[in-house]
Amino acid sequence: MKSSKADKNPNVFLTLEHLLKFELISSIINLGSGKQKSNSVLSGRYASRLRGRGLDFEESRPYVLGDDIRNIDWNVTAKTGKTHTKVFTEEKEKPAFIYVDQSASMGFGSTKKTKSVVAGELASILAHKIKKGGDRVGGMVNSGKTYDVVTPKRDPRNIIYFLQKIVDANHKIYQPEPFEFESTLTEIISKINNIVTHDYVVYIISDFRRYSASVVQYLSQLALHNDIVLIKVYDELEEHIPEEKLTITNTKYQINLNGKNKKLNNTLSKSFEDDYKAFKSELEKYQINIFKVNTHEPVEDQLIEVFSNYKTNAAR
Known part of the structure; x- marks a missing residue:
């Protein structure tokens, strides 16, 4: 099948060449380098x-x-x-395992990039930064019904293989196959538990839109012997809607929203923030960190701000 112009849009579809460029960008990101103590989940070592x-x-x-x-x-x-x-x-040594969500809900983006593209960029930055620290890095790419596992290694070719798996999943994101989310999630967590033994740092990149309370239970098991960092990728349209009339569809159903309705707008915005705070509060019980990254600002700028704020707060 011939590629359409949309297939070449870097804000919609990833390429390996695009992800490899983030090796240079990873040099300006400080994930907590230096002699931080073992309670810092942001340090590669x-x-x-x-x-x-x-x-x-x-x-x-x-x-x-x-x-x-x-x-x-x-x-x-x-x-x-x-x-x-x-x-x-x-x-x-503190090997890293990066989970990257490339399921159907990640294929959404309203103004700049899709969530799936941002997730791939985040994974690339983390993988290259961890590699430079001398630790093993691998991960899992979830397409919804299927997933690919890349065993953590120090070999630079392993990162290329991992990034290619992300690209492959990204290009299939708009042809999803039906799947049972809860059973698939159980299988995924079980697989991760078999790979991630102890003293790992596990990064989980997703929009966390469909994750139920059971997810926290699975994550808490991982957090017993590992450091867990969740990165929530979101689009600004999920946080608040513009003050205009919108029609939103998932290819099967559609709804009409009136963004000029201030009550509706405020309700949606509050719901987004309340859900995030509740999820974050639950995770903190198990010393699991989470932070947000949006789809309309450069990923590297957001990471610099996030980790700078973390180090400032940790020093207090």
């Missing part, structure tokens, strides 16, 4: 406190009974008159 000899000196602190006397910091002890000990850090 984490530092653990050790009592004893480590690889890198981190700080001196007052001696506590049980500390290794070989690590006493005699210089600080002499200056302060109180016994201090050296604390070292050791970098440990």
